[in-house]
Amino acid sequence: MADATAPYRIKGATGDWEVVIGLEVHAQVTSNAKLFSGAATAFGAEPNSQVSLIDAAMPGMLPVPNRECIRQAVRTGMAIDAEINRWSRFDRKNYFYADLPQGYQISQLYHPLVGEGSIEIEDGEAVKTIGVERIHVEQDAGKLMHDQHPTRSYVDLNRSGVALMEIVSRPDMRSPSEAGAYLRKLRAILRYVGSCDGNMEEGSMRADVNVSVRKPGDELGTRTETKNVNSVRFVMAAIEHEANRQVELLESGGTIVQETRLFNADTGTTRSMRSKEDAHDYRYFPDPDLLPLELDDAFLEECRASLPELPDAKRKRYEAAGVTPYNAGVLTAEVETARWFDALLEAGAAPVAASNWVTGELFGALNRVGKDITDSPVTPGQAAELLALVADGTLSGSLAKQVFEVMLETGDAPGKIVEERGLKQTSDTGAIEAVIAEVLAKNPAQLEQYRGGKVALFGFFVGQTMKAMGGKANPGVVNELLKKALG
Amino acid sequence: MTDLTDLGIREIRDGVREGTFSAREVATAFNAAVAGAKPLNAFLVETPDHALAAADAADAARAAGETLKPLAGVPIGMKDLFCTKGVASTAASHILEGFTPQYESTVSQNLWDAGAGMLGKLNMDQFAMGSSNETSAFGNVISPWRRNDGGNAALAPGGSSGGSSAAVAARLCPGATGTDTGGSIRQPAAFTGISGIKPTYGRCSRWGTIAFASSLDQAGPMARDVRDCAIMLEAMSGFDAKDATSLDLPVPRWEQGLNASLAGKRVGIPREYRVDNMPEEIEALWQQGIAWVKDAGAEIVEVSLPHTKYALPAYYIIAPAEASSNLARYDGVRYGQRNLPDGANLQAMYAATRAAGFGEEVKRRILIGTYVLSAGFYDAYFTQASKVRTLIARDFEHAWDKCDVLLTPTAPSAAFALGEKSADPLAMYLNDVFTVPSSLAGLPAMSVPGGLDRAGLPLGLQVIGKALDEQGVLNAALAIEERAGFVARPQAWW
Numbered sequence: 001m002a003d004a005t006a007p008y009r010i011k012g013a014t015g016d017w018e019v020v021i022g023l024e025v026h027a028q029v030t031s032n033a034k035l036f037s038g039a040a041t042a043f044g045a046e047p048n049s050q051v052s053l054i055d056a057a058m059p060g061m062l063p064v065p066n067r068e069c070i071r072q073a074v075r076t077g078m079a080i081d082a083e084i085n086r087w088s089r090f091d092r093k094n095y096f097y098a099d100l101p102q103g104y105q106i107s108q109l110y111h112p113l114v115g116e117g118s119i120e121i122e123d124g125e126a127v128k129t130i131g132v133e134r135i136h137v138e139q140d141a142g143k144l145m146h147d148q149h150p151t152r153s154y155v156d157l158n159r160s161g162v163a164l165m166e167i168v169s170r171p172d173m174r175s176p177s178e179a180g181a182y183l184r185k186l187r188a189i190l191r192y193v194g195s196c197d198g199n200m201e202e203g204s205m206r207a208d209v210n211v212s213v214r215k216p217g218d219e220l221g222t223r224t225e226t227k228n229v230n231s232v233r234f235v236m237a238a239i240e241h242e243a244n245r246q247v248e249l250l251e252s253g254g255t256i257v258q259e260t261r262l263f264n265a266d267t268g269t270t271r272s273m274r275s276k277e278d279a280h281d282y283r284y285f286p287d288p289d290l291l292p293l294e295l296d297d298a299f300l301e302e303c304r305a306s307l308p309e310l311p312d313a314k315r316k317r318y319e320a321a322g323v324t325p326y327n328a329g330v331l332t333a334e335v336e337t338a339r340w341f342d343a344l345l346e347a348g349a350a351p352v353a354a355s356n357w358v359t360g361e362l363f364g365a366l367n368r369v370g371k372d373i374t375d376s377p378v379t380p381g382q383a384a385e386l387l388a389l390v391a392d393g394t395l396s397g398s399l400a401k402q403v404f405e406v407m408l409e410t411g412d413a414p415g416k417i418v419e420e421r422g423l424k425q426t427s428d429t430g431a432i433e434a435v436i437a438e439v440l441a442k443n444p445a446q447l448e449q450y451r452g453g454k455v456a457l458f459g460f461f462v463g464q465t466m467k468a469m470g471g472k473a474n475p476g477v478v479n480e481l482l483k484k485a486l487g
Numbered sequence: 488m489t490d491l492t493d494l495g496i497r498e499i500r501d502g503v504r505e506g507t508f509s510a511r512e513v514a515t516a517f518n519a520a521v522a523g524a525k526p527l528n529a530f531l532v533e534t535p536d537h538a539l540a541a542a543d544a545a546d547a548a549r550a551a552g553e554t555l556k557p558l559a560g561v562p563i564g565m566k567d568l569f570c571t572k573g574v575a576s577t578a579a580s581h582i583l584e585g586f587t588p589q590y591e592s593t594v595s596q597n598l599w600d601a602g603a604g605m606l607g608k609l610n611m612d613q614f615a616m617g618s619s620n621e622t623s624a625f626g627n628v629i630s631p632w633r634r635n636d637g638g639n640a641a642l643a644p645g646g647s648s649g650g651s652s653a654a655v656a657a658r659l660c661p662g663a664t665g666t667d668t669g670g671s672i673r674q675p676a677a678f679t680g681i682s683g684i685k686p687t688y689g690r691c692s693r694w695g696t697i698a699f700a701s702s703l704d705q706a707g708p709m710a711r712d713v714r715d716c717a718i719m720l721e722a723m724s725g726f727d728a729k730d731a732t733s734l735d736l737p738v739p740r741w742e743q744g745l746n747a748s749l750a751g752k753r754v755g756i757p758r759e760y761r762v763d764n765m766p767e768e769i770e771a772l773w774q775q776g777i778a779w780v781k782d783a784g785a786e787i788v789e790v791s792l793p794h795t796k797y798a799l800p801a802y803y804i805i806a807p808a809e810a811s812s813n814l815a816r817y818d819g820v821r822y823g824q825r826n827l828p829d830g831a832n833l834q835a836m837y838a839a840t841r842a843a844g845f846g847e848e849v850k851r852r853i854l855i856g857t858y859v860l861s862a863g864f865y866d867a868y869f870t871q872a873s874k875v876r877t878l879i880a881r882d883f884e885h886a887w888d889k890c891d892v893l894l895t896p897t898a899p900s901a902a903f904a905l906g907e908k909s910a911d912p913l914a915m916y917l918n919d920v921f922t923v924p925s926s927l928a929g930l931p932a933m934s935v936p937g938g939l940d941r942a943g944l945p946l947g948l949q950v951i952g953k954a955l956d957e958q959g960v961l962n963a964a965l966a967i968e969e970r971a972g973f974v975a976r977p978q979a980w981w
Binding site for chain 2: 053056057058059060061062063064065092094096097098101102103104155281283284285288289290291
């Protein structure tokens with residue numbers, strides 16, 4: 001296996017090739033209304049049931065910016081430490097298509113809302129900072145449906161005018177796994193901030209993938225852009241395929257054409273959609289229906305104040321409390337997990353024990369029952385109670401597991417379960433001593449061996465004692481008393 | 488009893504309030520005038536029932552002793568650029584034939600809310616592109632005016648609000664809405680001997696008004712005199728949250744603020760408006776106008792607007808650029824005309840629909856606009872024109888250091904004959920030479936009749952004011968109106 005720290009290279013006939021990757025991520029802004037109209041944005045609604053006169057581009061209709069969409073994009077920019085442009089402007093991108101009623105998309109070419117920022121990613125052991133060039137807001141288009149009628153196409157304008165953030169990275173990624181790590185991290189940040197639900201299956205997040213290859217140290221090669229790739233796995237597959245295709249093409253004497261390509265998820269390959277020669281001339285110009293967007297201090301302050309603790313900061317806090325870096329990473333990867341864990345800590349659980357329990361017991365159980373943490377049958381409050389019973393010696397580790405199983409089934413509180421089923425651990429030395437005496441009497445051979453120097457048999461006596469006590473004995477007390485009894 | 492159609496907005500409003508006549512009598516008289524003026528082709532749609540319903544509401548309110556609304560009992564004409572709920576709205580283009588909006592433009596709604604009724608939808612240059620009304624897809628309007636040479640040459644009513652100007656001049660309505668992008672209220676008002684004001688950009692909401700060039704389009708009233716314009720503008724104006732460029736300011740009481748004394752005011756005369764080949768009569772009228780405002784107490788100052796000569800070229804880049812994008816929505820997919828040749832794909836449907844639906848002038852401007860925005864030309868044309876626009880606005884700012892309003896001719900000539908300029912687009916575009924600069928700067932500007940030329944045709948004077956100072960513009964125009972004593976009217980031949 002290759003050294004994990006070695007850079008990712010495509011092995012070509014002429015030597016190693018480096019892959020250069022940039023991503024343009026389109027993220028649907030979480031908002032009840034569209035970017036420039038009051039129409040609703042719910043996913044999966046009946047076709048054309050969420051369309052205002054503006055979205056259908058009726059004569060004389062005018063766009064009015066939705067403050068909430070702007071606010072969400074600004075908060076996202078702040079979350080990646082980006083420059084927020086107090087003055088930005090909307091431009092029209094002109095082209096004809098049946099899913100674009102206005103004949104233009106309102107976007108921001110010349111003066112985007114958010115400027116330079118960055119995102120820190122982890123790829124295996126390596127930590128790397130990926131530059132974000134800009135974030136701008138723009139309208140989504142409608143959807144064409146070609147499968148409803150043998151000879152006709154239908155248009156669904158529900159998505160028409162929905163607000164998107166286009167998050168444009170620098171060409172700073174060098175491998176499919178770095179691109180995957182960037183996307184996962186970006187998705188986590190968006191979900192923490194609450195500016196995008198990150199649901200790639202529903203199209204809330206999709207990526208245009210820019211790939212080029214070069215010999216290490218050379219100038220940037222010609223890039224291709226693979227459009228609308230809608231999962232982390234597909235993005236990685238598209239890069240892998242596209243980089244290898246480019247290397248093969250270059251090594252066989254061909255040249256890369258700057259073009260737009262499409263990814264086929266079934267075959268894991270890309271194919272040409274259109275080349276630069278027949279690219280549209282979008283005739284961008286400032287939208288005369290809209291005034292420049294000017295953000296004042298109060299607005300920016302509110303945006304900043306409303307930001308939650310972000311994954312990197314949260315992770316550092318957990319680590320500072322003694323949680324292992326691995327566990328801290330797992331607990332902060334998804335905002336729902338982090339929220340659940342924070343609630344658990346707030347309910348009084350000790351960080352280290354809680355982190356081990358969540359990543360071990362809880363994740364295992366959720367996995368078994370096929371549930372997300374958001375619909376966990378056990379609440380953080382109940383879990384904190386369970387962990388407290390372990391901490392104060394009421395439950396042993398194995399008893400705690402039993403109690404947890406019952407909690408999963410019944411949804412009852414751990415205290416109630418312990419009470420009702422008598423699962424309480426005993427630290428009653430008299431009772432334990434009596435059982436130990438019994439165990440020693442029943443196993444004279446082992447006792448002799450132990451006393452003859454085979455101290456590894458200590459565990460055997462512990463096991464026998466625990467078994468005889470139905471698992472309810474406090475293991476610490478058992479250990480102590482056994483040592484005494486065994487001399 | 489006087490002929491009710493001879494009355495203006497104020498007289499009708501006051502007469503209805505005082506019970507001198509009923510609103511229904513007024514509406515009936517104007518409905519009859521409209522129905523009897525088909526040869527003018529001023530109306531694309533007649534809506535007598537709308538006018539009667541508003542009139543009956545006014546009469547009922549009066550009978551019930553209620554306070555009457557500002558325009559109660561006043562029937563008006565509505566330029567076909569305004570979308571009117573349930574009434575066909577086409578912008579005088581085939582591409583919108585058959586389109587009936589399910590919504591009411593803010594400006595028309597404001598007028599209905601003020602008690603006005605609608606006599607019908609007025610013909611215009613297609614998509615407001617034109618200065619003679621000859622680009623209408625439904626036949627041009629013919630001016631009610633004729634030269635006094637005994638000939639019967641059909642004259643242009645001006646444009647693009649030519650249906651509005653002809654209808655008001657011919658006494659088919661006491662007032663009408665117009666829209667002005669580069670002079671489309673002021674030039675037709677000048678050609679037909681009526682008054683018209685384009686307010687500050689943003690005073691009247693653009694919501695529901697079919698767009699030509701968004702950064703320039705502004706609605707305004709066209710009426711018999713300055714006071715009637717003030718009354719009607721008050722009703723049309725106001726902040727509208729549905730238009731992001733709407734001015735969030737209270738509407739001044741312009742009628743109440745009318746004052747024909749210009750004592751203490753300085754009237755600027757821009758030297759760059761003295762263009763080559765300007766007819767002597769236009770120059771003479773201008774001098775006369777200067778004498779009138781002086782008589783009203785104003786001090787005359789010469790000012791310079793050095794970038795004036797670049798205004799027309801800049802306008803004919805910016806307006807077509809915006810239009811080329813604004814008109815992209817007329818694609819045959821959702822409303823209006825669709826041409827779907829056998830076996831046509833989407834692109835072919837677009838091409839066929841737009842080729843058949845748009846008129847020649849509209850196509851010309853879409854092509855110009857597409858060209859000036861295209862890659863490689865954008866900076867040389869659009870960016871440069873935008874810079875010129877800034878310089879022109881700055882010219883005006885500097886002028887306001889020296890004066891309160893500017894006085895110029897409205898148009899470089901009196902009404903020309905239909906067909907006279909339609910073969911030469913550039914000659915047609917030159918008609919806007921005095922009106923375009925203030926449009927580019929978004930300033931309020933008004934045309935008021937000044938007199939007749941030798942052929943007996945009206946000539947107009949233009950007053951341009953500071954942003955938001957419609958009152959200053961109206962007052963200077965009122966001072967001119969009082970002194971000009973313009974009473975000429977076209978003799979009915981239709």
